[in-house]
Amino acid sequence: MKMLPGVALLTLTLVSGCALPPQGSGGPPGLRLLPEAPTGFDGLTNGTVSAADHQSDQAAFEEVETIATGLGPLYNAQSCRECHQNPVSGGMSQVLELRVGHDASDGTFRNAEIPINDGATVIKGRSLVNERGICPNGSFPNTNIQEHVPSSENIRAFRGSLNLLGDGFVEAVEDATLQAIARKQCNSTGGKICGLALSVPVLESPGTTRVGRFGWKDQHASILSFSGDAYINEMGITNSLFPEEVTTLCNTASEPNDKPGADGLSDLDRFARFIRATKAPARDARLAGSAAARQGELLFAKIGCDICHVSTLTTAAPGTVMNGGKLVVPVAVGSKSFHPYSDFLLHDVGTGDGIVMAMQEHYGKSYAGINWQQLSLEAFRASANRMRTAPLWGLRTHTTLMHDGASLTLHDAILRHRGEASSVTRRYEQLSREDQAALEQFLSSL
Numbered sequence: 001m002k003m004l005p006g007v008a009l010l011t012l013t014l015v016s017g018c019a020l021p022p023q024g025s026g027g028p029p030g031l032r033l034l035p036e037a038p039t040g041f042d043g044l045t046n047g048t049v050s051a052a053d054h055q056s057d058q059a060a061f062e063e064v065e066t067i068a069t070g071l072g073p074l075y076n077a078q079s080c081r082e083c084h085q086n087p088v089s090g091g092m093s094q095v096l097e098l099r100v101g102h103d104a105s106d107g108t109f110r111n112a113e114i115p116i117n118d119g120a121t122v123i124k125g126r127s128l129v130n131e132r133g134i135c136p137n138g139s140f141p142n143t144n145i146q147e148h149v150p151s152s153e154n155i156r157a158f159r160g161s162l163n164l165l166g167d168g169f170v171e172a173v174e175d176a177t178l179q180a181i182a183r184k185q186c187n188s189t190g191g192k193i194c195g196l197a198l199s200v201p202v203l204e205s206p207g208t209t210r211v212g213r214f215g216w217k218d219q220h221a222s223i224l225s226f227s228g229d230a231y232i233n234e235m236g237i238t239n240s241l242f243p244e245e246v247t248t249l250c251n252t253a254s255e256p257n258d259k260p261g262a263d264g265l266s267d268l269d270r271f272a273r274f275i276r277a278t279k280a281p282a283r284d285a286r287l288a289g290s291a292a293a294r295q296g297e298l299l300f301a302k303i304g305c306d307i308c309h310v311s312t313l314t315t316a317a318p319g320t321v322m323n324g325g326k327l328v329v330p331v332a333v334g335s336k337s338f339h340p341y342s343d344f345l346l347h348d349v350g351t352g353d354g355i356v357m358a359m360q361e362h363y364g365k366s367y368a369g370i371n372w373q374q375l376s377l378e379a380f381r382a383s384a385n386r387m388r389t390a391p392l393w394g395l396r397t398h399t400t401l402m403h404d405g406a407s408l409t410l411h412d413a414i415l416r417h418r419g420e421a422s423s424v425t426r427r428y429e430q431l432s433r434e435d436q437a438a439l440e441q442f443l444s445s446l
Contacts, residue, residue: 034314037169037338039282043088047332048168048277057274058089060267065235070257072134072236073145073250074123080271083161083234087397090278093161096405097234099127099355100153109356109384112153116145117249123147125360126246128233135250145249157353159216160405163394166280167214169338171223172315172322172329175211181343185307193307193420195345196386199374201363203228203241205324209374213344216403217355218388219362222323227271229362231258239268242364280338281394287445296442299435303427308389308420309341341392341446350418351402352385395446410440 038046045054062081065071076097077083083095100112114123133145149156179197186194200212203225212218220226228241238245239258245251260266265273287293300306316322318334357380359367387403400408407413417425428436 033312034335034337037166037280037315037333037336039166039280041088041091041165041282042279044279045277046168046279048330049273054274054277057270057277060270061089061274063267065237067134067137068253070237070253070255072132073248074130074147074246075132075134075236076130076234078235080230080235084164088165090164090275091281092163092394092398094399094405095161096158097161098129098131098149098156098158099353100129100149100156101127101355102153102155103354108381109155109354111358111361112149114147114150114153116147116247117143121145121247121249123246125358125365126233127355127358128361130233130236130246133250134236137250139252140250143250145247155354157355158404158406159353160400160403162215163281163391163397164275165278165394166338166340167223168276168278168333169280169313169315169336170213170340170344171221171276171327172320172333172336173213173313173344174316174320177313178211178213178344181310182345185343185345189307192423193347195308195343195347195389196379196383197345198379198383199376201225201367201370201372201375202323202326203363204326206370207373208324209372210323213388215362216388217357217383217386218344218346219357222327223275224268224272224323224326227275228268231268231271233361237267240266241268244365276333280340281397281446283393284396284445287396287441290441290445292438292441293445294442295435296438296440299431299439300442303431303439304424305428305439306341307424308343308345308347309392310343311341312337312339314338339393341395342389344388344391346383346386346388347421348386348419349416349421351404351416352387353404354384356381356384392443392446396444410443411436 045051062079064078071078081089083093084090086092102110104110111125111127116123129147129149135143135145182195182197198212198218199209200219200221202208202210202222204222210221212221214220214226220229228239231237231239232242237258238256240256243256258266258268315334315336316329318329318331320329401413402416407416414428415425
């Protein structure tokens, strides 16, 4: 990464998944931890922007879209908050989205083809099935655009909406840090656990790629790209990164729906700025300090959960230029230590849904005409049964667990880990029930 003149590059990068040191200990002997990223569910800024700007950006994040402002025609939610609001705006959600597709005769995944309007139009190039539509309505009483899954689309999966709190720190992690974790995993386990660091397009910088870290398939590396994707695919709002509607049926709003305001910022800009300014999820201090949780934290590392659920990452130094020159790491985010309990890499732990990212859906209809550096379609296809390691920070706010929300207890969620995680799961099963309970107490403190 490039550095702005006069900014010193700090040499410490902590990538190992170790138990968190006691508060104020300074870390293991001879190792100095960087300052901690701010945490909390108080809705306050992490220092990246002023309190007033953060409140204004949050208002945009929570704003309810209407047909007049461009909602739909196909959509899942009317506001960002609708899918990201537990326990505060930007948090996770109980909302699940539906994705489908099918395998061709040669065994390769194919995107769904979903007829709407009584078969007159077919939606292609997506795996997402929108749950809602704006018509039939008073103006279009005979236009039926609700999507229904054809029997041909026999690969079907649900995915939960993700927590966004603290993602500004995740965005500011250097690619090299994540790639180093992947190499370390592969080398230390004899190739049994190898995270995939997938290079994905940075849409605001055509031709630029970075290691993906946002979304269950790591489809985005930039918060702005991720936000633009969600705006068009979850709410149907066309924007600077996604200027074309999924369907024009029943559409009456002018394009693009999201336009810059008097201050030059669009809602998309405000969404990205809001997410970048959120604090990281905080631990429950009372539970974290219990003897059981402390013992569970040691067991978490001992049996190997921390190989993928990496406890501590660090951000790049302030002034580091990222996202093809579109982001400069601010002082409030740079050179910080934070604790997501994830490597943000793709792994096959036996719960993959078989769905390959739809390029047109996530990168727009014009992506194929751009020469994206280091983009490997083979790597994308290899991700079919891989999912991003779920970050465990904020876990205590989750009612349902795993990417599909199908696990209801920590014990059940751990036992679902197979594939690359099989040996770790076996070690968990061999623990005494008392030790298992201690590990679960630790997880309940996150």
